[in-house]
Amino acid sequence: xxLPALQNAKAKGHQATCANNLRQIHLAFTLxxxxxxxxxxxxxxxxxxxGNNGYLGGRDGGAVPDSTSPAxxxxxxxxxxxxRRSRLSSWPAGITLTSYENVRCSYMMNWNINRYNYTxxxxxxxxxxxxxxxxxxxxxxxxxxxxxxxxxxxxxxxAKVFAWTLNEPSTVAAEWDIYYGVIYRHSGTRANMLxxxxxxxxxxxxxxxxQMFVPIYYTDP
Numbered sequence: 001x002x003l004p005a006l007q008n009a010k011a012k013g014h015q016a017t018c019a020n021n022l023r024q025i026h027l028a029f030t031l032x033x034x035x036x037x038x039x040x041x042x043x044x045x046x047x048x049x050x051g052n053n054g055y056l057g058g059r060d061g062g063a064v065p066d067s068t069s070p071a072x073x074x075x076x077x078x079x080x081x082x083x084r085r086s087r088l089s090s091w092p093a094g095i096t097l098t099s100y101e102n103v104r105c106s107y108m109m110n111w112n113i114n115r116y117n118y119t120x121x122x123x124x125x126x127x128x129x130x131x132x133x134x135x136x137x138x139x140x141x142x143x144x145x146x147x148x149x150x151x152x153x154x155x156x157x158x159a160k161v162f163a164w165t166l167n168e169p170s171t172v173a174a175e176w177d178i179y180y181g182v183i184y185r186h187s188g189t190r191a192n193m194l195x196x197x198x199x200x201x202x203x204x205x206x207x208x209x210x211q212m213f214v215p216i217y218y219t220d221p
Contacts, residue, residue: 014082028055033129044118
């Protein structure tokens with residue numbers, strides 16, 4: 001009887017640590033926006049813009065065996081301790097990695113904020129962080145950053161963003177075991193979600209009975 005209680009307490013500790021990471025990430029976005037005329041960072045490697053400018057705290061100097069992109073900087077606040085190593089069938093035999101190990105981040109940013117503006121070469125970055133948005137629930141209901149899924153092996157920038165497919169029934173049903181089981185990694189098959197107002201809530205897959213959330217859509221990217 002003691003072991004399940006200990007496991008439950010450990011899982012709750014992981015969830016709380018992850019939620020605190022997301023609040024720190026929101027603070028990093030806020031500080032970045034203060035210094036860059038209310039702009040968001042480009043979404044392709046959004047955490048590099050935050051981390052390299054000093055908003056994510058100290059770097060994680062640990063090496064990651066088997067990752068094809070170990071040279072890039074990692075910041076400890078981007079690691080969710082609940083993440084378990086996983087793999088895709090397309091990876092080399094025997095390779096298992098967390099998203100933090102593989103693509104340097106346990107979290108994804110909402111694609112709908114910058115859309116196809118992954119880098120400065122793609123166009124100007126969106127401005128107006130913390131300002132009015134085209135979302136029925138306002139900032140408090142606007143999904144911003146959440147737990148990441150497993151994506152390709154190596155430096156695959158698409159792993160750092162999410163969009164409507166995160167909770168779209170046909171996609172989740174087709175890819176639950178491969179991708180989405182890694183997102184909903186907290187107790188009760190839930191994921192932490194950071195909202196644009198800075199609070200952290202929990203979501204479940206639509207397959208687990210949750211409502212489909214409304215992505216943020218802007219008229220001017």
